[in-house]
Amino acid sequence: MTRIGNPFRPHTSLPSRPATWTACFPRSLRTMALLSAASLAVTGCGGGDSQPSAAAGERPAVSSSPAPSSNTTAAGNAAAGNAGASGTTTGHDAHAGHEHTHISTQGRLALAEKEAAALYVFDLDRHAVEARHTLPAAVSEVYASPGRRYAMAVQRPQGVVSFVDGGIWQEDHGDHLHDYRQGSTLLAWQLQGVNPTHVNETAQGTTAIFMDGRSGTTPQVNAAVQVVSDASIAAGKAAGSVALDTPMHGMAQPLGDVMLTVKRSKPATASDVMPDRLQVLTRQGDSYQPQQVIDTVCGVLHGGGTTGNYTLTGCDYGGLLVQRVGSKVTARRVEMEYRVSSVLTHKAWPGHFLGTSNRGTPATTRFTAVDAATAKAVTVKPQGWPEGHVRRAMTLDHDGRLLVLDDQGTLYTLERDNSGWKTVKRTAGLIAQMPAAAPWPALAASGVDDVVYLTDPEAKQLLTVESESHEVKRRDALGFVPSGVAWMGIGH
Secondary structure, three states: OOOOOOOOOOOOOOOOOOOOEEEEEEHHHOHHHHHOOOOOOOOOOOOOOOOOOOOOOOOOOOOOOEOOOOOEEEOOHHHHHOHHHHOEEEEEEOOOOEEEEEOOOOOEEEEEEOOOOEEEEEEOOOOEEEEEEEOOOOOOEEEEOOOOOEEEEEEOOOOEEEEEEOOEEEEEOOOEEEEEEOOOEEEEEEEEOOOEEEEEEOOOOOEEEEEOOEOOOOOOEOOEEEEEOHHHHHHOOOOEEEEOOOOOOOOEEEEOOEEEEEEOOOOOEOOEOOOOEEEEEEEEOOEEEEEEEOOOOOOOOEEEEEEOOEEEEEEOOEEEEEEEEOOEEEEEEEEOOOOOOEEEOOOOOOOEEEEEEEEOOOOEEEEEEEEOOOOEEEEEOOOOOOOOOOEEEEEEOOOOOEEEEEOOOOEEEEEEEOOEEEEEEEEOOOOOOOOOOOOOOOEEEOOOOOEEEEEEOOOOEEEEEEOOOOOEEEEEEOOOOEEEEEEEOOOO
């Protein structure tokens, strides 16, 4: 999902916490770097110098010492207490009268474990598990919060979203940006709702979690949307919410004082829960109220992403492109060779979308590029992508490269320039043994370097891979079967 500005004030102060190391540096030194941070829109249903943290087949060692939250075991207290060791001095602020130090860190990963009610935090500086946090249930999907401070662990069947503070974050202190690092913690606060499924991030520093509800039962439960920001997570509350009028499998795009979300023309049934319309809601306090239903029908609506004033959703005829100019909202159909079900955007290619879906016989992952200004769609064919191959993992790195792993363990990197999309690298066998069933390998992009992190469930490994060359920089043993991954830290 793209980002479009933050209607909520960034979190600028926190109560003191134990084992916290801080650093601050002049705002001017980092502003341009922060402005270049990548944004990603994804809507879906769900060779190196190796220094393994645990032997293959073994669980990572964790101590019995409790972290400063419930249901947490600390595995890296040294990372919290001695975090300043990796800092590099950047100078002295004459106005503040104290030293400013930049935290040099690769960040941390949130790793879900197959069929386990747990979330691991992996420290990328120490290449070791920092902590294992016990959750109410097994994790369906794991995402990073909009500001990349928190991991959001979705437990769909149980209707719970848990939050883990990754322990590395940045605050805006006006004249400078202040970095913090401490041990990770599991927050007591949770979001609860029936069947949380789609998670949509926007450019405004907000994420919408869509709760599908439940149809075909008595009583039925209507769909709902919960909006969070890093500030609201820190405060232990949602930043906004919407109660919808029927169960459905949908998505939402919170865009400041406006939200685009789904609507059904007919009540949902046990066999029909897909929406067919979009509606516009306006923010009133902590909730959103209906303003307009978009007339254009979008059958089997699925997926969504936003760039600038444009939002694209997948439809039975391809896609529906929505444009917002002030209070005026218009929509037009986008005819495509293949309809899309997931939509990606990135600030490196403003005004452009990339849609994906599995279509054809045999089922094959298709890629479609859409120009928002012209509403034109073009099929993108990665070089060497055979018929019958489907994607198992996908991410955008912070420079806007698309990395896709297919069902044979082959990794592709695609780049977009003024002439369109091109395949810049294809590497077969990066995953030597693909699983026969889920969990599949998962990808997460670093917010610091041009690398991605790839989980290998069969080998119980974590691979650090260079985005463009596909050089495997590290292989770290995990000792458990990973089922999802998200990057947390201070992005550049």
